[in-house]
Amino acid sequence: MSSKSKGGGDTVARRWTLLLCLGSFVTGLLFTNRMWTVPEAKDIIRANKAKEHREELVVEGYYSKIMDQKEEARKILGEEGSTTEDDLQMLNKAISNLEMELAAAKMAQESILKGSPIPQELKVIKTRRHKYFMVIGINTAFNSRKRRDSVRDTWMPQGEKRKKLEEEKGIVIRFVIGHGNTRHESTTQDMLLILAVPLLVEFWIDQLKLRTKSMNHVEGYLELSAKTKTYFATAFSLWDAEFYVKVDDDVHVNIATLGNTLARHRLKPRVYIGCMKCGPVLARKGVRYYEPEHWKFGGDGNKYFRHATGQLYAISNELAAYISINQHILHKYVNEDVSLGSWFIGLDVEHIDDRKLCCGTLPDCEWKAQAGNTCVASFDWSCSGICDSVDRIKEVHQRCGENESTIWNAVF
Incomplete structure (x- = not known):
């Protein structure tokens, strides 16, 4: 009889141990971000909407500009005369244009974030004309x-x-x-x-x-x-x-x-x-084309x-x-x-x-x-x-x- 009581006590102890472990695990989850609700994508977009709006300076129209440049190039070269080298040049030209506009957009964005007016020269790049x-x-x-x-x-x-x-x-x-x-x-x-x-x-x-x-x-x-x-x-x-x-x-x-x-x-x-050309740097005062900053180009006789x-x-x-x-x-x-x-x-x-x-x-x-x-x-x-x-x-x-x-x- 005493033997059965001892075995039953061990069973109860094991059950309490399992319950305590499970309770500790659940409690731990409550104090971590594993149980937190992940925001939906639309909530993130809504939260960043204002920021994104300020960053959209010259992005619009980039694709159409590339298409316009490609169409113009094809008119010049002709479809039959187009070669891989021509296409590469055309692509490099388009990339160069976009890089310049992206650089201007970044500078304009920084001005906006600092509360400064956009410089006139950056507005020119954004608003292109004929x-x-x-x-x-x-x-x-x-x-x-x-x-x-x-x-x-x-x-x-x-x-x-x-x-x-x-x-x-x-x-x-x-x-x-x-x-x-x-x-x-x-x-x-x-x-x-x-x-x-x-x-x-x-x-x-x-x-x-x-x-x-x-x-x-x-x-x-x-x-x-x-x-x-x-x-x-x-x-x-x-x-x-x-x-x-x-x-x-x-x-x-x-x-x-x-x-x-x-x-x-x-x-x-x-x-x-x-x-x-690459003419000589003239370091002597009084001569035509005298270079006051001649020292920047090295010693005497440099070009x-x-x-x-x-x-x-x-x-x-x-x-x-x-x-x-x-x-x-x-x-x-x-x-x-x-x-x-x-x-x-x-x-x-x-x-x-x-x-x-x-x-x-x-x-x-x-x-x-x-x-x-x-x-x-x-x-x-x-x-x-x-x-x-x-x-x-x-x-x-x-x-x-x-x-x-x-x-x-x-x-x-």
């Missing part, structure tokens, strides 16, 4: 009226032809000028008056006046780097073009030949086109990095966007062509050296035209432009210029 093929900015000074008139009388279309060039060919041409009295030219239709950064815009028929709140761009050789930076940022903010060109007002240009030259590179991301000569060069849309976004931190050297080249040194940019952009004047450009190799630009190296251009550019145009019908028959 697509132009190229913008040509003719660098000039406010006391160079005769040079501007000589350009208007030769290679630059005027009146309805200039308007037709923009509407049908997507080519915008403006003189780029700094601060000065230009009221005597207020009836013309080809002026871009720059006063530093474009916060206020006043239109003439051919003049575009840009002003900052606190400072004006003053003309002068030592200010050319600032003017060049401002020109590209300004042109990018006003015209959504594939290429942006800078040319001096004492250089002859064949517009159709320039367009055909640039069109061959339109599927490449980040291109920098010009006559590339600059490869960059396009300043008479005429072109950059793609992505590089103009880069200048626009980073214009406040881009360093300016005394020589504007060196400055532009330095801005692209650390970037994945393709430098294209094309000697058609720097032909000599007569008889060089005439011989080439007769041989069917028409020059894009002609000037005299000894004068860094056409010597006595006001008097000589008309002859250069007559003997080296393309036929007037060439531009209207061209398909870019």
Whole structure:
């Protein structure tokens, strides 16, 4: 009897042990997240809805932009002419565009999260407008009226032809000028008056006046780097073009030949086109093209990095966007062509050296035209432009210029 009672006690003890273990296990679950209810996906989305809304700056339309670029490329190449290399170039171009817009979106997002207004240059990237093929900015000074008139009388279309060039060919041409009295030219239709950064815009028929709140761009050789930076940022903010060109007002240009030259590179991301050079760094004060920051380029006798000569060069849309976004931190050297080249040194940019952009004047450009190799630009190296251009550019145009019908028959 006593034996049965002992066995029954062991059974009860085992049962209590099991119950205690089970109770401890259940209690442990209550104090962990294993028994917590997992929020549904829709609750998470609802909680983050406000945050996601602030982050959606330029994401919309990306897919359609890629499709538009692909369709445009196929129109140029033709379905039968499309190759794997062409497709890769087209894809690289699309990726480059998206990367630039994503970078701008990230900067805009940071501004919003900090409670700051979105910078104007970032709004430009988000809100794109009609697509132009190229913008040509003719660098000039406010006391160079005769040079501007000589350009208007030769290679630059005027009146309805200039308007037709923009509407049908997507080519915008403006003189780029700094601060000065230009009221005597207020009836013309080809002026871009720059006063530093474009916060206020006043239109003439051919003049575009840009002003900052606190400072004006003053003309002068030592200010050319600032003017060049401002020109590209300004042109990018006003015209959504594939290429942006800078040319001096004492250089002859064949517009159709320039367009055909640039069109061959339109599927490449980040291109920098010009006559590339690497001249000596001049460290002695008083000489022409003296470089005050010569010590940055090493010892005496060193040369600059490869960059396009300043008479005429072109950059793609992505590089103009880069200048626009980073214009406040881009360093300016005394020589504007060196400055532009330095801005692209650390970037994945393709430098294209094309000697058609720097032909000599007569008889060089005439011989080439007769041989069917028409020059894009002609000037005299000894004068860094056409010597006595006001008097000589008309002859250069007559003997080296393309036929007037060439531009209207061209398909870019």
